[in-house]
Amino acid sequence: GAVVSQHPSWVICKSGTSVKIECRSLDFQATTMFWYRQFPKQSLMLMATSNEGSKATYEQGVEKDKFLINHASLTLSTLTVTSAHPEDSSFYICSATGTTNTGELFFGEGSRLTVL
Amino acid sequence: RKEVEQDPGPFNVPEGATVAFNCTYSNSASQSFFWYRQDCRKEPKLLMSVYSSGNEDGRFTAQLNRASQYISLLIRDSKLSDSATYLCVVNPPGYSSASKIIFGSGTRLSIRP
Numbered sequence: 001g002a003v004v005s006q007h008p009s010w011v012i013c014k015s016g017t018s019v020k021i022e023c024r025s026l027d028f029q030a031t032t033m034f035w036y037r038q039f040p041k042q043s044l045m046l047m048a049t050s051n052e053g054s055k056a057t058y059e060q061g062v063e064k065d066k067f068l069i070n071h072a073s074l075t076l077s078t079l080t081v082t083s084a085h086p087e088d089s090s091f092y093i094c095s096a097t098g099t100t101n102t103g104e105l106f107f108g109e110g111s112r113l114t115v116l
Numbered sequence: 117r118k119e120v121e122q123d124p125g126p127f128n129v130p131e132g133a134t135v136a137f138n139c140t141y142s143n144s145a146s147q148s149f150f151w152y153r154q155d156c157r158k159e160p161k162l163l164m165s166v167y168s169s170g171n172e173d174g175r176f177t178a179q180l181n182r183a184s185q186y187i188s189l190l191i192r193d194s195k196l197s198d199s200a201t202y203l204c205v206v207n208p209p210g211y212s213s214a215s216k217i218i219f220g221s222g223t224r225l226s227i228r229p
Contacts, residue, residue, distance in 0.1 A: 044203075046216065093160075107159035107161070110157070
């Protein structure tokens with residue numbers, strides 16, 4: 001099946017710094033990528049939808065200036081958590097759909113962010 | 117009311133038992149339904165889609181009840197490796213099945229030897 005790779009798998013940073021998470025589709029062109037956040041024992045919450053070459057669409061309550069999403073190519077989307085704070089500590093997961101779409105979303109392995 | 121609701125569990129059952137989960141959804145116009153499995157600290161993986169006529173994949177059976185707006189997952193002859201969180205996923209109307217989807221909070225299943 002299609003492969004989506006996410007990097008880094010975990011990151012620890014100091015409060016106030018920015019962290020970039022990459023999401024790559026390895027064997028297909030991802031026209032649309034989705035970014036989710038999951039707090040412990042809670043559901044995945046969609047943060048934003050990004051289409052290649054256009055601005056991301058953010059879900060209600062998600063600050064677009066804090067969570068910068070770039071989808072500049074058909075194989076790469078990045079999420080940058082700017083000025084991270086401890087409450088941003090979470091599991092961030094991307095998913096992608098595109099040229100091999102079969103109705104299934106393919107997820108990256110997730111990135112666990114801990115902000116000290 | 118949440119768009120997708122699940123019993124969080126945990127369900128703790130012995131190996132070999134049969135276990136069933138239900139999931140309710142609020143939007144009667146929803147068209148696509150799925151069960152995903154998520155292991156601890158891992159990404160969700162598609163377990164099976166849920167079709168109107170019900171469908172079976174080995175030890176797993178999924179059912180859809182549109183009148184009562186719920187879907188179910190039945191696991192027969194449970195294995196230790198079935199221990200995971202099972203996520204109910206629903207497609208809101210107006211979106212293709214590969215775009216916006218809504219996750220339930222998940223039901224935790226633990227299989228004991």
